[in-house]
Structure formats: C-alpha cells, structure tokens
Amino acid sequence: MDGVVVVFDFDKTIIDVDSDNWVVDGLGATELFDRLLPTMPWNTLIDTVMGELHAQGRTLRDVADVLRAAPIDPHVVAAIRAAHSLGCDLRVLSDANRFFIEAVLDHHGLRGCFSEINTNPSRVDADGRLRIAPHHDFHAGPHGCGLGTCPPNMCKGQVLDRIRASAAADGGRKRFIYLGDGRGDYCPSLRLAREDFMMPRKGFPVWDLICENPGLLQAEVHPWSDGKDMEETLLRLISRVLVEESTLLPLDCKLESLPVAVHDGMPMPLGVKN
Template identity: 60%
Template sequence: MAGIVVVFDFDKTIIDLDSDNWVVDELGATDLFNQLLPTVPWNALMDDEEASFAGKSIEDVAEVLKRAPIHPRVVPAIKAAHAMGCDLRIVSDANRFFIETIVEHIGIKDCFSEINTNPTRVDEEGRLRIFPYIDFHSSPHGCDLCPPNMCKYHSSHMLSGEQGLILERIQASVSAEGKKKFIYLGDGSGDFCPSLKLGEGDYVMPRKNYPLWDLICKNRDHVKAEIHEWSDGEELERVLLRVTSMASMEESSSELFSVDCKFEKVNGCP
C-alpha cells in the first residue's frame, strides 16, 4: 500500500481534546491564560511560561501530557494502517514537544514518517519554548482560512524556500515517488483549507459535528475528495480501515490496468 498517504491532525483527532487547553487547565494556569488571551496571540501565549505552564518544570508538563485522554481504539487504528503499509504523517497546530511526548508515550511515534507542527526547544534554563510554524509578523502565509502562525496547505510567495509549505510539499514529494492517494483526518477549521486541496480519488475524514464537518457541509461543492465522517475513536478505526482498504483496491486496479495496457501495446493491440 505504498501509494497511500494518511495525514492526521492531532488535537481532537488522535487525542480526544486540545493539548494546549489540557496542559493549561491541568497546571492551574487557566485564569491567567484567559485574562491575556484577548490581547496576545494564542501561539505567543503558549510560549509564556506563567500564562501556560504556571511556572512548572518541563517534567511536570510531560507528566500532564502523558495523562491526556485518548480513545482506546485510536492507537490500534494507527498501528493497523501503518502495518498495512500506509505512509502516516501528522500536520498539527499543536507543538512538537506536546505531540512527540504523547505519541512516544502511547507507542506510536515510529508509525509516523513526519510530524509538521509548531517548533519547540528547551532553553538554557530548562524552560520549554514554543514558536510559531510561520513568523506571521515578517512572512504571512497569505491564507485567510487558517490561523496566522500556520496554513496546513501552503504559504504565500513572501516565504523563502519551503518554509510554510506543508500539504502542498507533501503532495509534490509523494507524487514524485509515485504515490497517488491521500486520506486526511481532522476536526478543526484549520483542516478545511487542506481538505479543499485534496483531489478526486482522495478521501477526507472530518470528525462529525466539529468545525471541519460543519464547513464541509456548507461547502460540499468545493470538496473534491470523498467524505467519510466519524464521531469517536471506535468509528475512526472502522472508517479509516475501510477507507484504506478501498484506496488499496483502487490502487491495485489502477496498477493492473496499467500493466494490461502495456501488455496490449507490446502485443500490437490498439
């Protein structure tokens, strides 16, 4: 199944809540965070130690992340798709430390070939720093559908090199490798832009009754990919494995047709 790429959002898709909110609430920083939120961009606020982590250590943050709730069928679903040969990737507006801590803890880090998210580092004082994927002050991505720090599909011409390119870059790279089909899973409004960039033969799996689902329902004529909704981890597993099987059969049929055409040409058939 080398031709199938499965792209996962993270918050409310792989885990069952928003990881930023989970950490802020569990560490007792909710009141200060909410006070500052009207005047400070979300990504910058998550980089504020007192506003997001209440001055706790990075070890405290990691322990909170390891307690993040996840539906018991999500991990088996991801492992099954990986075992089937799908190329799994994460594209998320969370951050690298949060995502890597959780996926490593639940044993699925090696299932993903790539994680695209807001970068992090630990500074000299042992403090977790969180940065925007795109420096939206100097190099805006130019997409009105997405938050300023990340467009999950593309960037504007103002960005240099491949900075900011996510799904667009992935599509180009896998196309060069001969991979053809995409399956995209997400829940939020930031997942709508990349969903619009999927083509016929691709699949989008929006979480039912979440912002992505609502946007797709209002703009069905603009979505070319097949739509397969899900509501919880049990349904995510069932739908994902059904869709990967469908995509695999279509891929096999396409390859067989290609071989038949080559055979006919070799034998002089029209």
C-alpha cells in the first residue's frame, strides 16, 4: 500500500465543541466576546479576548486547564490511535489555533499521532500573553478562493492541495480520508479525488452543503454522527483501502489489529440523500 492520509478538522470533529467558544465561556469572557463580535474579524477577536484575559491575570495555564476539560469522545481517541497504528499519515486542518489544538492533543496523548497541524498560528509574547494570528494574512490580500464558504483567514481547500502535493512528493499513490463538520470543510471536499473519501458530520453545515448538490463531489461520501460512528466508519474505510491495495497479495498483517467487526465485509458508500 502506498499510503492513506487522514485529515481531521478539530472543532466539533476531534473535540465535541468549538474550542474558541469553550475557552471564552470557561474563562468568563462571554459578555466581552459577544460585545466585540460584530466589530472585528474572528481571529482578531480571539486575540483581543486573550489580551483582556491576560490583563485580568489569567495565565496560559488557566487557558490550558480549560482546554483539557473540553469534551472528546473516547471513540474519537481510539479512532485516532488505531489509524496511526495502522500506518496512516494523520494531519490536522483546522480554523482553531495551534495553542488550543496542541493543549488538547497533548492532554490526551495524541499529539504524536499527527505528522502536521495546519491552523491559525499562535505565540506567547514577552509578557506571557497568548497571541493569535490568521493563517492567511487577509489584510495583505485575499486568499483567492471564490467558492464563498471559506473564511477570509483560511481556505482549507488550498491547504489540502498543498498537503496532497507534499504527500505525492514523498512518493507513491496516496488516498485521502477527510473528516470535518463546518462550512470551511466544504471546499476541501470538492478537491478530493475519486479514490478518496469524505466523512462529513451528519446534520452539520458541511453535510448540508454536500446534500445541496452531491454530484459536485468526486470522492465517496461516508457521513458520521458521533464518536462511535466516526470510529467504525473510519476504520472500515482504512480496512477497505488496505484490502484494495493488497489485491493478489497476502493481506497486510496490520489488518489483524483491526476490530473483527471492521473487516466483516467492505461496506458500500452511504447515500447522501436520506
């Protein structure tokens, strides 16, 4: 097998909440956030709120403590570990920020499972304040995606194109599995190839966008609704690729580590329309 690359969104995909809102609410800044929301771009808003919390004496440890309490389904943790153990290349592609994502992944022992985190950059300044910046500096110019579902600070489709190019440069044919929930995950879904798989979270914005015109996607669509569903679907798809890539050869021994239920037959892609 030449390789499987699994790309995970973070908010409401790996964790069950939006990490920005979780931190804002957890540190008591909801009123400030709501007041400033109409006045500035999202990344600027989160950076501003972090500055205000710092001025109030909140520390990086306070922020990290709130993030460690963010809800994450044990099945999602198990799915990530299983995919990594099967030799998949796991990446994060998220409109959260690096500090928030790394705090959660570190806490659950998952950071080493991912080869790359693509997100809005963060840094700690000389005063110990967390600074958040946009992935794409939209003040310098637009990212150029005309789809209309990407926020100004990040076109995930462009980032996925870069991931695909770097994976191809490593040699061999890579098959992609993309998991996400939001509007921003729609653009990359359109850039997946016929041999790839899109796993939208059912009932969330990306699912609704896909359902509007499912014929626009080349990749097979396999929706999921919760962590258990995600784990079963993801491992079935990985198992299927392992089987397809081992045609006329003995099955990869890694298949033996899959749950028995996963290779009880290869499922057909689920219909997009109910």
